[in-house]
Each structure stands twice: as C-alpha cells, then as structure tokens.
Amino acid sequence: MPLFDIHSHGPRRHASIGNVRLGSDTFPDAGLFSIGVHPWDAANTSLLLPDKGHWPPRAVAVGECGLDRTCDAPFPMQIEVFKRHVAMAEDEGLPVIVHCVRAFHELLLVRRQLHAVQPWIIHGFNKGGDTLQNVLDAGLFVSFGAAVLDASTPAAWACRLTPSSRLLVETDDVDMDIADVIATVARLRDEPYDVVAAYVHENVRNAKLCPIHSPQL
Numbered sequence: 001m002p003l004f005d006i007h008s009h010g011p012r013r014h015a016s017i018g019n020v021r022l023g024s025d026t027f028p029d030a031g032l033f034s035i036g037v038h039p040w041d042a043a044n045t046s047l048l049l050p051d052k053g054h055w056p057p058r059a060v061a062v063g064e065c066g067l068d069r070t071c072d073a074p075f076p077m078q079i080e081v082f083k084r085h086v087a088m089a090e091d092e093g094l095p096v097i098v099h100c101v102r103a104f105h106e107l108l109l110v111r112r113q114l115h116a117v118q119p120w121i122i123h124g125f126n127k128g129g130d131t132l133q134n135v136l137d138a139g140l141f142v143s144f145g146a147a148v149l150d151a152s153t154p155a156a157w158a159c160r161l162t163p164s165s166r167l168l169v170e171t172d173d174v175d176m177d178i179a180d181v182i183a184t185v186a187r188l189r190d191e192p193y194d195v196v197a198a199y200v201h202e203n204v205r206n207a208k209l210c211p212i213h214s215p216q217l
Helices: 075-092 104-113 131-137 154-161 178-189 193-206
Strands: 004-008 015-021 032-036 059-068 096-101 120-122 141-144 167-169
Touching: 004 167, 004 193, 015 059, 059 075, 059 104, 075 096, 075 104, 096 104, 104 131, 131 141, 141 154, 154 178, 167 178, 167 193, 178 193
Parallel strands: 004 015, 015 032, 032 059, 059 096, 096 120, 120 141, 141 167
Antiparallel strands: none
C-alpha cells in the first residue's frame, strides 16, 4: 500500500503533498502540492492566491494558512488573509491545510462564521487539554508529524485518542521518512502498522487531499 505524506517541505520519498509558501517557494515541476500565504507572511499584501477559476490542477489543497499568535503579523490581518483562503477553498471545492498556534478558538469561529464545509486538516498537531476534542467536534482532520516521536509530547497523547477516521501523518520540514511516523503512531495506539497505514490511506481520500484518478494514490 502506498504511503502518503500530507504536508512536506522536503525531499519526496513517498507520495506527498509539497507545500508552496507564496513569496518563498516556487511551484514544483511534478507532483501534488498545496498553495498558501503562511500566517507569518500575512502582512505582505503583495502575496495573492491564484485567481478564482485559475487554480493549478496539481494544487490539491489550499494552505498552509491559518492563525498564529506567536508571530509578528497583526492578528486581525491574519484573520482576514485566512478568510480569503477559506473562501477560495469553498469556491474550488478544496481542502485546507491549517497552521494554528494559540488561536484555536478564533480558528473554529472562522469556520462557523463562513459556514465552511470543505475538509480542514490541522497540520503538525501538538496540543493537549480540550483542544483535540474541540477540533474533532468541528469535524476537522488532525495530522501528526515528528512530535509523536517524543512520547512525552501532547502530540503523542493526542494521536492515541484521535479516531482512526480523522488521523493523517506528515513530515513537515523535518528530514525523516513518513514510514517512521506511521510506525510510531501504530506503536502509541497499539495497532498493527498495516492497519494504521490503511486507514491513513483512506483518510487521504476522505479529506479530498488526492484526486481519485491520481496515480500517486
């Protein structure tokens, strides 16, 4: 069964969605990718998503985009830029790969305000407390990366409790093999590797992260 990395900034060892951060990255020559204005860049008004109806065919997701209270970009501007991404995703029928740091309440409020129905994937999830449940209650997918390798992290706790139908995996900007993330998730959940790989594979389709006809999946 093919392995799939839903968010990667690095070399592609398996099928993956490469991240194109507008203003920093160029569009890849091959493979699937996402396009977004990172919240760190929200103050740069020259960074614009492709026009409606001109979305590149290999760009299967909007993002990474979102909200981050730890960066310098003014928070109201971050919200405005994020809303534009959500609107584009709704218009194009695409999922959203979400970056969220200390702003989950506002993030979920945007989803409700805009009546968004397309899948959202919280990438690099590493939170405890009620955050996981709030995200799941909102119908979002949760993606885990390198943080699960440390059993003491909130990510390791959260991946044990995430329903199998909402769980995805990624490498993000860490130079590692996605198979190692899947193996760690399987160990933490006390499930066979092949079982975890199978439902992650299915969730990629359910989250609309890979077209049905794509040879990558």
